[in-house]
Amino acid sequence: MRRTKRSLWLWAAALAVYAFLYVPLAVVVLFSFNDSLLNAEWIGFTTRWYALLFDDEAMLGAAANSLLIALIASALATLLGTLAGIAMQRWPVGVLRCLPLLVLAPVAMPEILLGVSLLLFFRQVLDLTLGLISILIAHVTFSIGFVAIIVRVRLAGLDESIFDAARDLGARPWQTFRHITLPLIRPAILAGFLMSFTLSIDDFVITFFVAGVGVTTLPLQIYSMIKVAVTPEVNAVSTLLMALTLSLIALASKLAPDALKARA
Amino acid sequence: MALLEIRHVSRRFGDLKAVDDVCLSIEAGEFFTLVGPSGCGKTTLLRLIAGFEEPDTGELLLDGQTLAGVLPEQRPVHTVFQSYALFPHMTVAENIAFPLQMAGRSPDEIRHRLQDALDLVHLADKARQLPHQLSGGQKQRVALARGLINKPRLLLLDEPLAALDAKLREQITAELIALQREVGITFIFVTHSQQEALAVSHRIAVMNAGHIEQVDAPEQVYGYPRNRFVADFIGTVNLLPVEVREAGNDRLRLLVAGVGEIVSMPAAARTGERGAFAVRPEQLDIIADGERPRLDNQFKGTVQDHLYLGDVTIYKIALPNGAVLEAMRANAAPGRARFLERGEPVQVGWRRQAGVYLRD
Ligand SMILES: Nc1ncnc2c1ncn2[C@@H]1O[C@H](COP(=O)(O)OP(=O)(O)OP(=O)(O)O)[C@@H](O)[C@H]1O
Numbered sequence A: 001m002r003r004t005k006r007s008l009w010l011w012a013a014a015l016a017v018y019a020f021l022y023v024p025l026a027v028v029v030l031f032s033f034n035d036s037l038l039n040a041e042w043i044g045f046t047t048r049w050y051a052l053l054f055d056d057e058a059m060l061g062a063a064a065n066s067l068l069i070a071l072i073a074s075a076l077a078t079l080l081g082t083l084a085g086i087a088m089q090r091w092p093v094g095v096l097r098c099l100p101l102l103v104l105a106p107v108a109m110p111e112i113l114l115g116v117s118l119l120l121f122f123r124q125v126l127d128l129t130l131g132l133i134s135i136l137i138a139h140v141t142f143s144i145g146f147v148a149i150i151v152r153v154r155l156a157g158l159d160e161s162i163f164d165a166a167r168d169l170g171a172r173p174w175q176t177f178r179h180i181t182l183p184l185i186r187p188a189i190l191a192g193f194l195m196s197f198t199l200s201i202d203d204f205v206i207t208f209f210v211a212g213v214g215v216t217t218l219p220l221q222i223y224s225m226i227k228v229a230v231t232p233e234v235n236a237v238s239t240l241l242m243a244l245t246l247s248l249i250a251l252a253s254k255l256a257p258d259a260l261k262a263r264a
Numbered sequence B: 001m002a003l004l005e006i007r008h009v010s011r012r013f014g015d016l017k018a019v020d021d022v023c024l025s026i027e028a029g030e031f032f033t034l035v036g037p038s039g040c041g042k043t044t045l046l047r048l049i050a051g052f053e054e055p056d057t058g059e060l061l062l063d064g065q066t067l068a069g070v071l072p073e074q075r076p077v078h079t080v081f082q083s084y085a086l087f088p089h090m091t092v093a094e095n096i097a098f099p100l101q102m103a104g105r106s107p108d109e110i111r112h113r114l115q116d117a118l119d120l121v122h123l124a125d126k127a128r129q130l131p132h133q134l135s136g137g138q139k140q141r142v143a144l145a146r147g148l149i150n151k152p153r154l155l156l157l158d159e160p161l162a163a164l165d166a167k168l169r170e171q172i173t174a175e176l177i178a179l180q181r182e183v184g185i186t187f188i189f190v191t192h193s194q195q196e197a198l199a200v201s202h203r204i205a206v207m208n209a210g211h212i213e214q215v216d217a218p219e220q221v222y223g224y225p226r227n228r229f230v231a232d233f234i235g236t237v238n239l240l241p242v243e244v245r246e247a248g249n250d251r252l253r254l255l256v257a258g259v260g261e262i263v264s265m266p267a268a269a270r271t272g273e274r275g276a277f278a279v280r281p282e283q284l285d286i287i288a289d290g291e292r293p294r295l296d297n298q299f300k301g302t303v304q305d306h307l308y309l310g311d312v313t314i315y316k317i318a319l320p321n322g323a324v325l326e327a328m329r330a331n332a333a334p335g336r337a338r339f340l341e342r343g344e345p346v347q348v349g350w351r352r353q354a355g356v357y358l359r360d
């Protein structure tokens, strides 16, 4: 009796939390199809906000920037993060002992801190003109850690002795990497790439600091639009972004389920 | 010249001497077994031979050439790991062919030798399966074929049967002996099962706390253990504390306090010294009380307990001084679990050829 009562409470609480998380998102999606300029009441179904979106030069430009940055940044982050993940797993000795901390710190760091410090670094230390390059570097910086974690978790889940076995059976170090390590961590590398991609394409705070004046990404564009009003067009672009992000995360979690669990 | 010469090799981990001044020489074609309790350094010794560890002191020679500084991938020594260490993303065929691939053999040669190897371990029909689709025994055979295919000078097997159930162990043990004879490759086999060691080996090295206690043929190790540790570790043994009364050229007389004198075969001993007399349960005879002595050594006792094992029954016989001897008796007559009851007075005896005296 008591147990069912308790589990009832648990269910109610869980439901409330999920509602809190997802109802706002659902509202955005819903109103992106609403045939009214106001986000007030449901008038009727339309896709004209989406059509409008694809006529909006500024929006398309921002989307192109976002995609370009996301592609290049996640490719670089995947390369570097994979190497870091392997190093953390295989040689946890000497100076490399603090590697995990260094690589993972950006993951846990408040974004605003990272944004401010990168801005200072680019302006004061490097004297870099803010723009595509600075955004790219910033995105690589905060993505490496995620890739490294995913790759490392995958490696940690493997039987250590297979690497010894490969050597024992005559494989030189690069042969072991090519024939054993790489094929086994490939799903994790792909998942890391997808994670980096979603992180990059969604990022607002850090990008806001390091973007400068000339270059706009999709989240920055959305922000500048809602400063005026939350138009149905904003709902539409948010819906698209959401769909892209969710499908990439779903794909990533399919590729490396254990890795994404360990992140939480 | 021996195939593998291990000269005064030691390896420490911090304060722990995992391998302590080990000297061994292993002949080509031998089935050599390392046996010893958990943590005695068996795996460390294998890793020294495979090249995953370097000795702190001492030297290893293969075919008379030093192995110092030779990397594991360069040694003609392959290992079958306890966990099998099969590559999970490769099929059975790819796993087995891996050493040939790494050695850069031609596709033609690989195909031929792969087929031979698959036939050798009866896995031809599993060639395209992945390791996780195989049973324990099949995985074990894949690991074996993979270790053998590139014809190493030496195959190291680190408890390769540990993960299998008793029935399968027995079957694969037999296969292993046949296989070694067929391929003629030298095996160094590690186990902590003394039964397995006795069954498969040409020679056995008994290890304890990093050093070698005895190296001998199985029947020597079992029949003439050099010390208490070996006697106790290999098989079951009754150990009686004794004092040497007479160490003659034709016999040894040993006093067991509170029981009597044992007559045994001559051995290295000094009159007056203390030691132990070791005798195996199957060497003991149980004789009904009151029957006339007909064995060289015969003492009164009482049946304390018995343990029915199917083929044999183990009787525990208490001697007057409180020592308890285990005696084994075959249950040749079916359907009868025991011939003696608890508390029954009996005599227990053995011939003078049975048992050995061990100095302290
Ligand atoms: N890399 C290492 N670092 C520190 N100590 C080690 C290392 N490798 C082994 N040892 C220690 O050396 C001793 C011998 O280990 P080893 O693995 O050789 O034993 P073993 O005879 O193979 O035991 P088992 O039958 O349990 O496999 C153990 O006490 C172990 O803890």
Ligand SMILES: [Mg+2]
Pocket: B042, B043, B044, B158
């Ligand atoms: Mg071991």
